[in-house]
């Protein structure tokens with residue numbers, strides 16, 4: 476019997492069983508950003524492919540890492556495939572983020588954590604000894620330790636980490652933890668593929684990631700790079716700026732795009748706002764596509780990149796946004 480073939484009676488029986496046990500019919504992984512979870516009707520869904528795009532430096536890794544941390548801190552298994560950074564760097568970013576969440580403006584700049592992590596001199600007390608020299612760091616490390624068992628980092632490379640490798644690692648995490656993990660891929664265009672043509676590669680990888688989400692009933696949250704058109708200041712990045720855009724926008728269930736608020740707020744707000752410079756401190760997260768609810772919404776979150784984080788308490792943007800300002804300043 477084909478394991479993929481289900482009669483409606485089988486499906487009904489499964490839904491009935493879940494209703495009896497009270498486990499619900501949908502598995503949700505909240506992002507930990509309440510305004511976004513509200514739009515997503517509770518969070519990221521098993522079987523879904525969620526894409527996060529945005530110009531360089533707008534905080535894609537920061538946001539993905541914070542969502543991963545939020546899921547792990549809430550007791551969900553997470554596996555983060557990092558093509559961009561070493562796991563040690565991500566650990567230092569996590570400790571910095573925790574210090575920021577615990578101590579807000581009193582927390583040190585992330586550079587100070589990075590220097591301690593990279594310090595070549597020996598310390599008999601190891602990392603704990605080193606972190607004792609930085610206020611807030613010990614408490615921040617304790618918080619990371621409280622969810623370390625749930626958080627898995629995979630050092631991925633464009634020459635070795637294919638979809639097959641990703642699927643095997645997901646299966647291994649599931650076996651070891653007994654949980655279906657939130658899967659984060661940072662980033663999609665780096666996943667190993669045999670296609671030479673860039674658009675074909677993106678199409679192939681995005682289809683495979685969607686299949687992976689369905690087969691394992693996990694949310695796959697992938698960061699996507701943009702074409703050059705999406706990178707100009709004063710111009711808003713949209714779905715068609717994604718590399719391999721047609722397949723990406725078609726295959727994904729949710730498409731989120733980050734833009735600097737300063738770049739996309741209409742000219743009148745820049746001219747008449749009491750302090751237009753404050754727009755630079757905010758990132759707009761556009762929900763461009765959402766198979767599970769409302770789309771076309773613009774949320775905003777305050778950046779604290781010096782602490783590797785966003786303020787999770789964002790909300791709807793009130794100002795008018797534009798795709799392109801005719802006059803920048």
Ligand SMILES: Nc1ncnc2c1ncn2[C@@H]1O[C@H](COP(=O)(O)OP(=O)(O)OP(=O)(O)O)[C@@H](O)[C@H]1O
Nearest residue numbers: 530531532533534535536537538584585586780781
């Ligand atoms: N110590 C710091 N203080 C303030 N900002 C910083 C600091 N270190 C890094 N940043 C900035 O934080 C921002 C967010 O970085 P992040 O890695 O999340 O961006 P990204 O969107 O993933 O970018 P990329 O496409 O380059 O990977 C970047 O613009 C970076 O310059």
